[in-house]
Amino acid sequence: MVAEALACLVLVPVVAACLALVLPGRWRWLAVAAGLLPLPLAMAWLTGELGREGLITVAVAGFEAPLGIVWRLDGLSAVLVWLNIIIALLVGLHAAAHYPADKLNGFRFWPLWLLLSGAMNALLLSADLFNLFVTLELVTLAAIGLLVVDRKPQAMRAAVRYLLLALLGSLFYLLGVALVYGQTGTLDLYQAAGVLQPDLLGHTALVLMTVGLLVKAAIFPLHGWLPAAHGNAPGPVSAVLSAMVVKVAVYLVWRLWLWLAGDWAIPAGLTMLGLLGALAIVYGSLQALVQQRVKMIVAYSTVAQLGYLMLLFPLLGLVAFQATSYHLLSHGLAKAAMFLAAANLLTRLGTDQLGDLRGADRRMPLDVFTLALAGVSILGLPPSGGFIAKWLMLQTALAQGGWLWVGVILVGGLLAAAYLFRVLAVLCARPVACPELPVSGKADQLTSLVALGLALAALAAGFVPAPVLKLLATAWPLGGAP
């Protein structure tokens, strides 16, 4: 049963993607529904099993490692699979308004959307280094396909740049994998962990894989491709890119450093990664302060918020792990809400240039409200998921006496307040002239409500953190408090 449920998470969306390609007209809606709706059911059952077992491993098709591929579901991957499913469903609902499956642009959109969520699930389950490369390629290609689904010139340039860098990142990662395989004779991450030695070759392999993944994760200074790509993608695509696609690359860096090289004791490397994160927080926030378009501000905010995920390395410990994972979850929800709200402004008002959006709060109150609500979580104000995450991070940093990290977390919060209040101040300013909007249709209401729902979910994460934190704690590989 467990194996079937895991396979359902991966195969159902992928098969539905193929069906959405071949089915005619309205039947494509059926493929979309069949590809997405079973996912939360399967995952709910698996989460129950995980609660009992603590860890689920399945050798795919009965071939054990090192020959076969092992699927492994622990607390961390479970939380990310849940985020992926929520994003695929809710953001998918938003996309349904703009990309009806029976129209041409829906025909372009939905197969890639389904493929992306299936590939992401496969990546989160896989414990095989080479299989991780394959799924990472699938995720990247599907994401870039979605980026250009509207064939806008700006999005296309951003997509080509993203693709070149992503391919480069994959090659670095694969080179590292080749070295690991040469050393250990296995591709299973958890088998290799016991065998790979912290010698020159081991370190080289780790560095190569990390650099490749940092390109895909857009961690400063390798973030150059992200703002243009996330800022010019269609609304739902921006949301999934920021909420999930860059996160899975960071997730893999965590897997490599804490699981594969968990007992290597390389404090210089950990501090280095933390410093990159700190620079990302400061640089991304400062850039967000000077951008002129709402979507570009939100995109640079992603560059900054990704930096917090890297603070896990210097703060290394159970609480820091829970905090950064929780940040990953709540930022995913809040950022998706922000991108959807920004996309709604762009669609209905025809622009997202900050200067032209004065008084937008009177014309689209719900979307401006959503931006503010999601902002609460991004800022880390209580009560929100972002608050829990940043509070726990601060606590760990204080307990360890890491004043640099304390400062970075606080400055990052302050800068986030600055760039978000700058947007809200303009949106709520008295308008110069306020031409009437056409009456909003059902589709417009739906898109606004979906964005609001995601923002509320990010807030709700601030009220019920205990079960998620407990689930995450079961995945922590390095033992008790530091």
Add this chain to the structure above:
Amino acid sequence: MNHPEIWMLAAAGLFGLGLYSLIIARHLLRQLIAIKIMGSAVFLVLVVTAGLVDGSLDGIAQALVLTGIVIAVAAIAFALALVVSLAETTGSISLNPDDDDGR
């Protein structure tokens, strides 16, 4: 595979050649070719290191390289299609460093 050092050096050379070309080339087709060359270097490393494990040829490594080649072909085909439609919509076959901020 009696002298793996030679093959590893060749792979390192190819990888460096590709990386250099990827950085300095402006034409997108040249950049894609550079990525292909880097890919070949990685596959060479995979084949050579796998030969080192127990002295005999390793079937898994061969299978990995085959899978890798298939993925590389798919990725490059996708990239070429993207570059073609970029050229059709914008009339340009290179990325201008100035247009990366999307303002």
